Amino acid sequence: MKSNPKEPHQSAPVEDVAAPKRSRLQESWRLFKRNKLAFAGLTIFLLFSATAITGFLLTSRIQIGFEVLGIDIKIAIVSDPIFDPALVRLQEKLRPPLARPNLEALSPEELPTLGLYLFGTDDLGRDVFSRMLQGAWVSLTVGFVAVGIAVIIGIIMGGISGYFGQKHVQLDHILFLILLHAGIVLLLLWIRPLWAAFLGAGVWGIILCFTWKYVWKRRSLPGWLSILHIDTVSIDTLIMRFVDIMLCFPSFFLILTVVALLPASIYNIMIVIGLTSWMGATRFVRAEFLSLREQDFVTAARALGVSDWRIIFRHMIPNAIAPVLVSATIGIASAILTEAGLSFLGFGVPPPHATWGNILSDGKRFIFDAPWLTFIPGVAILVVVLAFNLFGEGLRDILNPKLRERY
Amino acid sequence: MLSFIGRSIIQKIITLFFVSIVSFLVIHLAPGEPSQVDPLNPKFTPEMVERFRKEFHLDKPLYIQYLYFYSDLFTGKTISWKDNQPVLKKIWERFKNSLWLFIVGTILTWTLSFPIGIRSALSRGSVYDRSATFFSYLLISIPGFFFAYILIIFVVTRFHVPVIGMDTFGMGDASLPRWFMDRVWHLLIPSVLGATAGIAVLSRYVRSQMLEVEGQDYVRTARAKGLPEEQVHYKHALRNALLPFVTMFGLILPGLIGGSVIIESIFAWPGMGRMAYEAILARDYPIILTVNFISAVLVLIGTFISDVLYMVVDPRIRL
Numbered sequence: 167m168k169s170n171p172k173e174p175h176q177s178a179p180v181e182d183v184a185a186p187k188r189s190r191l192q193e194s195w196r197l198f199k200r201n202k203l204a205f206a207g208l209t210i211f212l213l214f215s216a217t218a219i220t221g222f223l224l225t226s227r228i229q230i231g232f233e234v235l236g237i238d239i240k241i242a243i244v245s246d247p248i249f250d251p252a253l254v255r256l257q258e259k260l261r262p263p264l265a266r267p268n269l270e271a272l273s274p275e276e277l278p279t280l281g282l283y284l285f286g287t288d289d290l291g292r293d294v295f296s297r298m299l300q301g302a303w304v305s306l307t308v309g310f311v312a313v314g315i316a317v318i319i320g321i322i323m324g325g326i327s328g329y330f331g332q333k334h335v336q337l338d339h340i341l342f343l344i345l346l347h348a349g350i351v352l353l354l355l356w357i358r359p360l361w362a363a364f365l366g367a368g369v370w371g372i373i374l375c376f377t378w379k380y381v382w383k384r385r386s387l388p389g390w391l392s393i394l395h396i397d398t399v400s401i402d403t404l405i406m407r408f409v410d411i412m413l414c415f416p417s418f419f420l421i422l423t424v425v426a427l428l429p430a431s432i433y434n435i436m437i438v439i440g441l442t443s444w445m446g447a448t449r450f451v452r453a454e455f456l457s458l459r460e461q462d463f464v465t466a467a468r469a470l471g472v473s474d475w476r477i478i479f480r481h482m483i484p485n486a487i488a489p490v491l492v493s494a495t496i497g498i499a500s501a502i503l504t505e506a507g508l509s510f511l512g513f514g515v516p517p518p519h520a521t522w523g524n525i526l527s528d529g530k531r532f533i534f535d536a537p538w539l540t541f542i543p544g545v546a547i548l549v550v551v552l553a554f555n556l557f558g559e560g561l562r563d564i565l566n567p568k569l570r571e572r573y
Numbered sequence: 574m575l576s577f578i579g580r581s582i583i584q585k586i587i588t589l590f591f592v593s594i595v596s597f598l599v600i601h602l603a604p605g606e607p608s609q610v611d612p613l614n615p616k617f618t619p620e621m622v623e624r625f626r627k628e629f630h631l632d633k634p635l636y637i638q639y640l641y642f643y644s645d646l647f648t649g650k651t652i653s654w655k656d657n658q659p660v661l662k663k664i665w666e667r668f669k670n671s672l673w674l675f676i677v678g679t680i681l682t683w684t685l686s687f688p689i690g691i692r693s694a695l696s697r698g699s700v701y702d703r704s705a706t707f708f709s710y711l712l713i714s715i716p717g718f719f720f721a722y723i724l725i726i727f728v729v730t731r732f733h734v735p736v737i738g739m740d741t742f743g744m745g746d747a748s749l750p751r752w753f754m755d756r757v758w759h760l761l762i763p764s765v766l767g768a769t770a771g772i773a774v775l776s777r778y779v780r781s782q783m784l785e786v787e788g789q790d791y792v793r794t795a796r797a798k799g800l801p802e803e804q805v806h807y808k809h810a811l812r813n814a815l816l817p818f819v820t821m822f823g824l825i826l827p828g829l830i831g832g833s834v835i836i837e838s839i840f841a842w843p844g845m846g847r848m849a850y851e852a853i854l855a856r857d858y859p860i861i862l863t864v865n866f867i868s869a870v871l872v873l874i875g876t877f878i879s880d881v882l883y884m885v886v887d888p889r890i891r892l
Contacts, residue, residue, distance in 0.1 A: 407587075419846075422834060507716065
């Protein structure tokens with residue numbers, strides 16, 4: 167190692183010179199900065215988040231107030247958004263980017279905030295820049311919330327499958343779960359007296375199972391009842407078969423079906439994308455947990471009497487999180503793409519609200535007259551998705567110890 | 574081997590059963606009813622709705638509807654709610670159109686990504702490798718619909734050929750070569766679009782696989798023996814790097830159905846994806862469920878083929 171010229175002690179003791187003292191985080195950061203593409207990805211990602219948040223603030227109606235006992239109390243400012251994405255100026259339609267507004271044709275409150283149309287206007291004369299700002303927030307939240315849901319489900323399912331996987335589901339559990347689900351289905355179908363009976367039987371049965379196990383400490387059941395404690399399938403098999411089932415659905419088609427049948431709302435899209443993309447995270451977490459639970463530090467923790475949940479949350483998840491983080495970053499990219507595709511097809515956020523997908527979809531009719539309506543949102547989606555992909559791949563390289571020596 | 578095949582077939586049938594239940598529930602428990610698809614239509618009197626519900630067993634409880642639907646499906650009697658056409662016949666007609674896109678797209682993917690990936694791996698760290706990496710990320714990240722419009726603008730302004738639809742209207746009496754070229758142009762653009770993401774992903778995978786094999790001891794041994802570089806790369810390294818890709822042949826099967834919704838709607842291509850999209854809009858449950866079922870079958874057959882191929886190709890694998 168080269169000695170640092172600024173260091174005051176040139177002839178330092180041997181152990182001072184020997185090892186550069188860097189924490190794992192600093193080391194990762196150092197490696198990360200060398201990967202130019204990934205670094206660019208991170209920069210764009212931060213810029214995009216900042217833009218989306220400011221965009222959300224600038225394009226929404228600011229209203230300070232609160233609600234008491236169902237009565238709306240507005241204490242202050244109800245101001246129009248600073249950049250109004252919904253303001254229609256029919257006399258100013260399809261103006262190219264950087265065009266100056268036609269001052270005679272517009273009333274003062276219709277003038278664009280920046281004094282010019284930075285990204286042009288669309289076929290209704292709405293300012294594309296404001297609409298892009300508004301859409302950025304949609305892309306950001308869809309990406310993060312959908313992936314957040316997927317990762318949480320993935321960690322829970324993968325964790326249970328990897329940690330408690332060897333345990334078997336007993337016949338009584340299945341019995342009561344079937345009762346519970348029958349109750350839920352009947353509730354949905356609204357078959358009056360039956361659903362309450364089934365639901366009640368299911369819930370009480372499960373409570374009974376747990377009290378049997380923890381309160382009475384596994385007393386053996388009398389005679390014929392012990393048939394209920396026969397082990398059937400392991401939890402691991404159960405969860406992984408469920409993952410297989412979910413993987414059988416063509417994902418975009420499934421998302422499209424569900425979103426089309428549900429009422430149009432951005433939250434539905436987030437939830438549906440999240441609920442259909444947790445399988446990868448589950449598999450990663452399970453694989454990591456299976457290898458981690460055999461390691462010595464877990465055995466040591468167990469020997470100390472640490473509880474299962476503490477082992478999982480304090481000791482195993484921090485070690486298993488790296489591949490999940492990488493797949494989450496790339497998952498955000500694909501969630502943004504999926505949302506853009508859905509709003510391109512006309513699903514998702516109801517019309518006056520702008521998303522990058524529906525700006526492009528509205529603009530495609532004018533592709534030869536007003537190419538900016540296609541290219542600005544298209545390039546924006548491309549850049550953001552690319553940034554997430556590059557960042558994710560960079561993260562993967564850094565977190566993979568096998569590739570570290572390369573640098 | 575036989576026991577593995579038997580076991581996995583049973584397992585897959587069970588999976589398929591659950592898939593059929595889940596897809597049925599998802600569709601039927603969603604808010605709204607197919608009988609209310611057009612409440613503003615004056616012809617849709619309450620009696621009509623009632624007749625409609627009776628006709629398609631919508632007044633029965635869910636599990637009876639489930640049994641009706643799948644027994645109809647297996648005897649081939651399912652009919653579309655929209656136009657009373659047999660579903661399987663409709664799907665088969667659209668399937669033939671989609672098949673062309675699929676075949677051309679797959680050929681493009683598999684013929685282009687291997688040379689690109691291998692060259693990237695052999696010249697690792699070079700300008701070529703880096704730009705190939707960057708371009709593959711670019712192609713993964715570009716939204717398909719945006720790329721479609723770029724390609725349409727490019728082709729239409731540059732070559733002056735129409736690209737929307739399966740063929741140009743009124744080309745029936747044109748000479749054979751012109752008719753053929755027209756079809757080729759119409760087919761090429763959507764297939765290229767369908768193949769881009771595949772090319773990008775597969776070439777990255779080929780590269781990493783090739784790099785891994787190039788670092789193995791037997792490659793060093795081959796080089797130490799004094800074999801020419803070509804032989805080392807293409808005989809010793811490539812052959813072993815190809816192993817995982819044999820199994821991927823099975824996994825491309827599901828691509829027959831999924832993933833083409835957006836491209837087919839942009840190009841007005843009368844394929845499966847577009848039919849499914851239209852069926853979703855019209856709440857034509859039999860078509861949605863049948864397409865879903867077929868694609869689940871394809872996924873399961875695909876994984877099965879890939880497992881078997883893996884065992885055949887790599888004798889070390891014992892499942």
